[in-house]
Amino acid sequence: MPMVAPERRRRVTISDVARHAGVSKAAVSKVIRNDYGVSDAMRDRVQRSIAELGYRPQAAARALRGRAYTIGVLMQHIGIPFYAEIVTGLVDELAASDYQAIMIQGGTHDKTEKRAIDALIDRQVDGILMIAPLAGRSHLEQVAREIPTLVLGRHDRSPAYDSIVDDDRVGSELVMEHLIGLGHRRIAHITFDKAHGQAADRTPRIRAETYERVMREHGLAGEIAVVATSYTEEGGYRGAQELLSRTPRPTAIFAGADEAALGVLAALHEVGLSVPDDVSVAGYDNTKLAAHPRIALTTVNQDGVVMGRTAGRLLLERIEGRTSAAHFSVIPSLVVRGSTAAPR
């Protein structure tokens, strides 16, 4: 039995396959890429050799001349459950193709994000999915000129790139109609203020405007109460403190994001107010924590998996050559849980 020493075996290359199959490198390349001009017999032979030698093409070499078969995903931070859902959808969609998704963290500053985007470009990814990027529109367009780009979660569409966005108007209406339907009138809203961090996007404004509009439509213009902090647990906490100090205090709080809603819950817990008996609370995003029985937050669900799948499909289309821009708006749904009830 020929015992081969496993020490530092040189990687199998396309030339090895070509030699083994008795054909040219170019032929092997064609077979791999399902390119035009390959007979069945040739394909069989080459594929047998590939399998036998355990050959896998080297991405760097491919990238240099053709494609890298890689989709880059940019996000601020990987620990965000909603982003994970999107990635799940994307990976799912790409599974059938030869493309692989890689994720990169952009962080919370323009500068670090730019470095991350550059890193993706330098690695010649074939497409970029940017989830809620911080970069300004002109920078996004500039990137899109070089690489097929899809921006997810931002309302400023552009002909240069595709976009997918949650219909925040619909989602906010769902929350508000739900609360008003329960009989609430003193409904407050916590929104995001630019002063508390970068928000390159209109999302918070849309949610806040919809809140105000629905209030007015129900003759509750006089009850409008908006606090601007940030879409974080701490922001929600501070916002709730502020709202609870007012008299009469609101009977319901619609936080613009689940993270903030968690802060609201914490603040209520601290002062001994019960949810939903004393105050109803609703969020937006349906993060994983929201579902836990001890939290049970009424919120708005955006189907991240569907968004991710759609993103994958659109990116592959772009890579295949589509030049017109596509813009999707995903309709969210309301998830009613224990944190909302009729006011006492």
Added chain:
Amino acid sequence: MPMVAPERRRRVTISDVARHAGVSKAAVSKVIRNDYGVSDAMRDRVQRSIAELGYRPQAAARALRGRAYTIGVLMQHIGIPFYAEIVTGLVDELAASDYQAIMIQGGTHDKTEKRAIDALIDRQVDGILMIAPLAGRSHLEQVAREIPTLVLGRHDRSPAYDSIVDDDRVGSELVMEHLIGLGHRRIAHITFDKAHGQAADRTPRIRAETYERVMREHGLAGEIAVVATSYTEEGGYRGAQELLSRTPRPTAIFAGADEAALGVLAALHEVGLSVPDDVSVAGYDNTKLAAHPRIALTTVNQDGVVMGRTAGRLLLERIEGRTSAAHFSVIPSLVVRGSTAAPR
């Protein structure tokens, strides 16, 4: 003013820089890589040209001959907060270097994980950080022979790769001493059973064994009660149901993971038992949910950021040529919150 059309500008290459600076490609390459044999004057000139042209080297071309300046991070799923912490540490450590971290999802099956690992290898990453991989030890060693590898979160060390692991013995002791110190005697444990999914690692066993050992050391051998489900919310839920059906029911439950502890809380909530008055609950991992006031779970904290930083440092060392294996064991700490108290 010469107005240059921005349409499809060809990317700046090393040759462009060389021409612009009036030197050879090799000289530019040396400057970029801080290689030996470059005079100060030369460095200045080249760097000025690089800045002026906005040149950035193309990773694929570098990878083909040298390095890709990329660290690949493999994880089952990106939405896990503890993993995100690790990545934060890693990114932090790499920030000073020229290396970039990219993440890839391995999923929960051997097969998908293998595909992800192959993808990283094919992209010629210079080092791989595997967070709690599913793959068998021999497969890990095989990968490590090709690429500097660090395995995080697994107890089976190997001379072929570096490893970082939480000292689960110490962590479990902290929990148990805490509970016993409060006066608990009927303490139950929920562990992970292979039947409920792949666990290529000994972590659950170590936690369970430590639980049993500490019980015996305190003369509580007769009170030992272990339920084997899984380290998931659902597993904790089922485990708690089982434990609560016993009489007398335990006064404290040590879940082997926070996820499971959340399930325990849900189960207790359902049957109307209060925490910590009726039952104390402790977890392990200090996930983000554990900290929320409505959850307030006593748990064990592993410093993911430190682990990530260490991982980065070790990988860079390996890439620089270290051949001996390094193994780190990180000492965890107890975080006491409201879910544990003296038994009534």
Added chain:
DNA sequence: AGGAAAACGTGTACCGGTCTACGACGCTCC
């Protein structure tokens, strides 16, 4: 029947870097 187009394979330039070998230059030291 005749010509165009499609089918199939090969050879080779090329992508953008890195690495090796080597030559030119300036300096020191007998």
Added chain:
DNA sequence: GGAGCGTCGTAGACCGGTACACGTTTTCCT
């Protein structure tokens, strides 16, 4: 003054793929 040596810089091979041009054979259409 020339040998010896370290420094600086260049030319050109090379990495592993893909794209393109090209030649021959087969198929299709009128």
